[in-house]
Amino acid sequence: MQHRIIAATASAMLTVSAGAAHATSFVDIVDPVNPTFTQALGINDASTIVGYGNATTFNGFQLVLPPVPANFTRQNVPGADGGTQVTGISGTGTTVGFSITGGVTNGFAQTGGTFTTVNTPGSVFNQLLGINKAGTVAAGYFSATDVGGATGQQAITVAGGPSFIAPVFTNINAALPANTNSQATGVNDSGLVVGFYLMADGDFSAFTDLSGTITSFEAPGSASTQALGVNDLGEIVGDYLDAGGVMHGFLDDAGVFTNIDPSGSTGTTANGINDQGRIVGFFTDANNNTIGFVTAAAVPEPTTLLLFGSGLVGLAFACWRRSAPGKRA
Secondary structure (H helix, E strand, C coil): CCCCCCCCCEEEEEEEECCEEEEEEEEEECCCCCCCEEEEEEECCCCEEEEEECCCCEEEEEEECCCCHHHEEECCCCCCCCEEEEEEECCCCCEEEEEEECCEEEEEEEECCEEEECCCCCEEEEEEEEECCCCEEEEEEEECCCHHHCCCCEEEEEECCCCCCCCEEEECHHHCCCCCCEEEEEECCCCCEEEEEECCCCCEEEEEEECCEEEEECCCCEEEEEEEEECCCCCEEEEEEECCCCEEEEEEECCEEEEECCCCCCEEEEEEECCCCCEEEEEECCCCCEEEEEECCCCCCCCCCCCCCCCCCCCCCCCCCCCCCCCCC
């Protein structure tokens, strides 16, 4: 079977509200080494994309558009026998992610080809998930004292600066409405952090954190919402689970929600967005392949909008989350 390396741009409907639908175009990203499994996870303002292929032994990459085979550059932590996921890239080109060595998951930051391990003190599991220009990272970790997983993963930020020589770790989990399982997934240059946390009913809620002020929210009509990326305009992307059990990507622009669903998708995650409004993520197709994508242009401004509250992300909501393949624990 011949696999695609780059698919033709295709239109897909972006539902905003009942009776209001708009279209944009998507370009498939297919890792030539791992053509049945590719996740695009981060994008910066230079439209450099990071992600990984292969669901078993992760194979990290960095990609400059357009996504043709020659542009895939491998980015794997040396000696990581379980593989590498590259999850975020800053405006200065520093990348972050995590790797598995000897069964242990370690966070990393990479600048100029040099990898630096970044693990929370007293932790046994670390994932670095997003980074801004100042070197502040959104992340999550498991504590070594979390016997039986009672606390679960905890959302944190890491102020690493340009070198990550003496990083400063700040716990967000303790400030959330529920504290049993959380991740910080993205951070913009203003310090706005996004992520999600587990509620008492077993569902997940998305959140924003700006200087310690926590706001919870959900996509309209969702049984689950997780925020996964944010740009400097405060636009947030992520995914949500609808009442029928289908995963949709979303864009939240000041409380206006737009579905992000490429044609042929049976489940979509929008994972990163740059300041030009280009969105990256991945979807599952009818053959159960995981295909990365990037929007070919910014998602258009709808002419008919359904507003939810005011401010950056609107009113607080409650919600749930399903783990996306690979990136989230």
